[in-house]
Amino acid sequence: MNRGGVIRAIDKDILMQEIATEVVEGRDERYQFTWPNKREAILVANAPLSKTLRPAREESVNFDETENLYIEGDNLEVLKLLQETYLGKIKMIYIDPPYNTGNNLIYKNDFSTFHNEYTPSSGQNDEEGNQLVQNLETNGRFHTDWLNMIYPRLLLSRNLLSVEGYIAVAIDDNELYNLKKIMDEIFGERNYIGTIVTRSNPQGRNKNNIDPVHEYHLLYSKDISSLSLLKIENHSIGKNEFRNLMRSGTNSRKHERPYRFYPILEKDGKIEVIEKSEYTKIYSKTKGFDYEHLKQLEIKYENLGYRFILPIAKNGEEKVWQRVYERVAEECNSYVFEKGQVKIPVDTERTPISLWNEDRYSNVSNGTNRLKAIFDGNSYFDFSKSLYTIMDLVSLNTNKDDIILDFFSGSGTSAESILRINLKDGETRRFIMVQLPEATDEKSEAYKAGYKTICDIGKERIRRAGQKILEENKDKENIKDLDIGFRVLKTDSSNMKDVYYAPDMTEQGFLDSLENNIKEDRSPEDLLFQVMLDLGIPLSAGIQVETMGGKNVFVVEEGFLIACFDGDMGEDVVKAIAEKQPYYAVFRDASMAGDSVATNFDQIFESISSETVRRVL
Secondary structure, three states: OOOOOOOOOOOHHHHHHHHOOOOOOOOOOOOOOOOOOHHHHHHHHHOOOOEEEEEOHHHOEOOOOOOOEEEEOOHHHHHHHHHHHHOOOEEEEEEOOOOOOOOOEEEOOOOOOOOOOOOOEEEEEOOOOOEEEEOOOOOOOHHHHHHHHHHHHHHHHHHHEEEEEEEEEEEOOOOHHHHHHHHHHHHOHHHEEEEEEEOOOOOOOOOOOOOOOOEEEEEEEOOHHHOOOOOEEOOOOOOOOEEEOEOOOOOOEOOOOHHHOOOEEEEOOEEEEOOHHHHHHHEEOOOEEOHHHHHHHHHHHHHOOOEEEOOEOOOOOEEOEOOOHHHHHHHHHHOEEEOOEEEEEOOOEEOOOOEEOOHHHOOHHHHHHHHHHHOOOOOOOOOOOOHHHHHHHHHOOOOOOOEEEEOOOOOOHHHHHHHHHHHHHOOOOEEEEEEOOOEOOOOOHHHHOOOOEHHHHHHHHHHHHHHHHHHHOOOOOOHHHOOOOEEEEEEEEOOEOOOOOOOOOOOHHHHHHOOOOEOOOOOHHHHHHHHHHHHOOOOOOOEEEEEEOOEEEEEEOOOOEEEEOOOOEOHHHHHHHHHOOOOEEEEOHHHEOOHHHHHHHHHHHHHHOOOOEEEEO
16 A cells, blocks of 8 residues: 555656657647645635734733734645735845755645655654654655645745746756746746846855855846836945946947937036037037038037037047937936046946845855854854845835745744845835744753744844944934834634534533634634634734723724724724724623624624624634
8 A cells, every 4th residue: 555655667658768769649748837736725824824923922022013923834824825915016036045056944735645665754843733843865756745835825925926926046056947947837937037046155055066155036026017116226336436437349330320429518517418409419410410510619619618528539530429319308417427438337236146245145254154253153043044145035026014924934044134224225125034943952951041943043143233334323313113023823723613513412501612613722812813804904903902981892894994802892992983983993702791792793783883894703
């Protein structure tokens, strides 16, 4: 009996073709990328989920004010939970998944054909008992297991991207080509932006033959036609650098680009252009280039005290300007005249190239070592990404109020990167970090220091990085407006009880227990966040607690949602909520003070705020 193991067998069609001298009829051939359990991986992505997110206020920073999120849990489950609320809302996704080097822990999807014989247990489980496995190269399903792990997560992540959004996935040679095929399938080949290679480990890894010093970042858009052009800061220039406006190299001579040969004026250090009507007459439809008109312009403007400048090289060759007349007319206030040349500011941004080999992208000096510095010289996390790699990837095409998602957030480098980008340009990007609470090794320095899970390290890193940023920039204008906080949420089973009973279970005590369908250990704030998920309200929404009729009432997004889950709630509370005319009003069934309140509930809203959508848990 096969218990999900790998069976070695002969492919009859291939064998027959190998020994034949003509094409053998067989199964239809088509270009495709497939592997064992691919259909099950799709099913896993679409399978329903009975989970929720519970807030952990005590582990958060600025819980009530922040718009950033840190979510603990299996990222497959979290991605499912975010589908309703963040569908088409994420501008950029960055992930650094396990590279499948033969030592990584990956999640084992629940396929019946998987068997421990081929997925050796690491002995680790998450809080729900889901197994983490070490994907060894000796595993008969080495690539298959990795593909089945990543595929459903990428499927779900695509749904979250906005139409102008993009995703960047870090990977090395082990799964590069498989990842490219998967992403072509999920995002579409036409939406492939490119691959950026970073020199992430300049010292190498002491490997034989060819020692790799790089890793890859595959970039895809949701819709390439809606994606704005990517730009990156030009790190090779300093401030206030200028370059010659006169073109050199190919297509730089007058006969090659005739309409870019025209005079530019300079007076008292200020750059100006001739009138548009004067410019158009230089290129006469009957005479071609009008040297006579050009000479008249030279006399006119020199008599007015202007320097009359033409793009002529030192050897007397007639060249052209780099920019057309209309653009120069618009920008000339920023130009300077220096050493006999009209100079333009060097662009502070440029189109990103595919090779990033500067020292700033080293995962050692700007990743692991930077993280050690945050933790006072202690090494609690291996192989942290360079802060600048993620900063530059995020900066390619994000700005004010954009949401960036990282669902393999590890040590929290992405979160710190976003804080520092916002500090730099004054924007208000928001982050959602997702990380499995993977246990740290009990023998590790991290565990001994009290960091029992990877999440403990990530959260503390963000806390310390935020404080460090505030301290280093305390004199900077508006530094207090920088959002360095984050709300911690954790995946858990539904807040609702799973009630199973037989037809003969009719004792009054049992029936009374059904009146309260909420689990005893769940708080009103737990219920609120499940309601926010169900209604598609952002989990970073502003929440205030007001007192109405002696009861605590949650007011979300300035009254868009109002909810009360306290017990013994009277009609006065219902009326007070209705008078605020929320879009949603949510109550707990067991909260009503009596049958009369429950009976009059709808009547009160119909008379005061009939448009309010009412929900009862």
